[in-house]
Amino acid sequence: MDEIRSARKIVALCDASSTSYFVYKGVAMGFEYELLSRFADNLGVALEMKVVEDMDCITEMLENGDGDIIAANYTITEQRKQDVAFSIPILKTRLSLIQKLPENWHQLGRLALDTLMVRDLQDLGGKSIHVRDHSSFYEPLIKLNEDYGVPLTIESVFQETTEELIQQVMKGEIAYTVADENVAILNKAYYPSIDIKTTFPDSQLVGWACRKNAPELVDTLNFWLESFMESRAFAVIHAKYYKARTQHKKKVFSKYSSLQGAQISEFDAFLKVESERIQWDWRLLAAMIKKESNFNPLAEAKSGASGLMQLIPSTAAHFGADSIFDPVQNIHAGVSFLDALNGHLIKEIPDSSERVKFILAAYNVGLGHIRDAQRLAKKYDHNPHLWAHVSHYLEEKAHPEFYRDPVVKHGYCRGYEPVQYVDRVLDYYNHYKNSYTN
Secondary structure, X not given: OHHHHHHOEEEEEEOOEOOOEEXXXXXXXXXXXXXXXXXXXXXXXXXXXXXXXXXXXXXXXXXXXXXXXXXXXXXXXXXXHOOOEEOOOOEEEEEEEEEEOOOOHHHOOHHHHHHHOOOOHHHHOOOEEEEEOOOOOHXXXXXXXXXXXXXXXXXXXXXXXXXXXXXXXXXXXXXXXXXXXXXXXXXXXXXXXXXXXXXXEEEEEEEXXXXXXXXXXXXXXXXXXXXXXXXXXXXXXXXXXXXXXXXXXXXHOOOOEOOOOOOOOOOHHHXXXXXXXXXXXXXXXXXXXXXXXXXXXXXXXXXXXXXXXXXXXXXXXXXXXXXXXXXXXXXXXXXXXXXXXXXXXXXXXXXXXXXXXHHHHHHHHOHHHHXXXXXXXXXXXXXXXXXXHXXXXXXXXXOHHHHOOOOOOOOOOXXXXXXXXXXXXXXXXXXXXXXXXX
């Protein structure tokens, strides 16, 4: 906990799935993501999501310090308890057999349909079930084989996720897989032609996992979960993902969903072109526009800023935008403004990842206030080229003893606003890096 408080962030290892974490129309979503966000807010720290491509490595990544917590629809098993410390369960579910309905299933009655499907797990004898290697699904399948004498074959796969295997069943590429019932119910809404009716007898508990040498984090997590899971807020989040299935399906299958589509916004193609002018990752430019206007080209602020990049008329005109609400002109002018700010800062802050924080802050509040904060940092023996130091003095410019300091030339500033602006843009950017290719 001390390391988390010192870093002012908690890092969650997750999978990219409709239940855990995905991005829709530029906004991070997911049942576990929303719970984690509430937990991080409770701690007063930022949340960083880290998508794990190979789920077989997730425990090793946790042990290596790549994350503080596993939140990936992670089933609590006796084998896993040997390696990690689990929270109290966040979900109770069962294991569902996933199989494809016959082509004419619409025309069949329930009894006729049941005769064509596996309804008794004993009927799995001689059949093959595809599951991800080393997943929690192995134990109940082995138990079915050994304890109940069902001679089934477990086919291991190494790259596919559970949801990808469900999709393969839907396409007829494999005959059977298994999934936690909560995941199965969601995917049934996506793929009506799959059957999820047959379940395994034992319940499954889903929780979050921490390192065994982090008892304080586990205790803090459990204390918060015990309270939050009794709240209306938890019920609303749970209903959003597991009850409102039609709305959830629209999000998951949208072209603006990181799970099924490849777009953050309708302006992606132009962002990719414009970002090359300033050697930025286009996803960073998208994150900035998300924060500025929520991708609304007609957005107007009380300050007089307008358009996708929220330019004031004089700035837009200076950088060649005749029509401030035209997306192409607005983005081009905004990127030109970013390029100009970069020209002011590039020599003194050569590290591009550090410099971008100064550029974002200057775009938001003006370069003059950033210069004031740099001079204050230098005066008080801190590094004027390090954002962690300069952001502190930018916030201090809200207090008379600092904005009246002789080195300050631009007076009062609500410095917390540009600091929060930088944090929010970079937060969006991290989500976009997790979910979309460069």
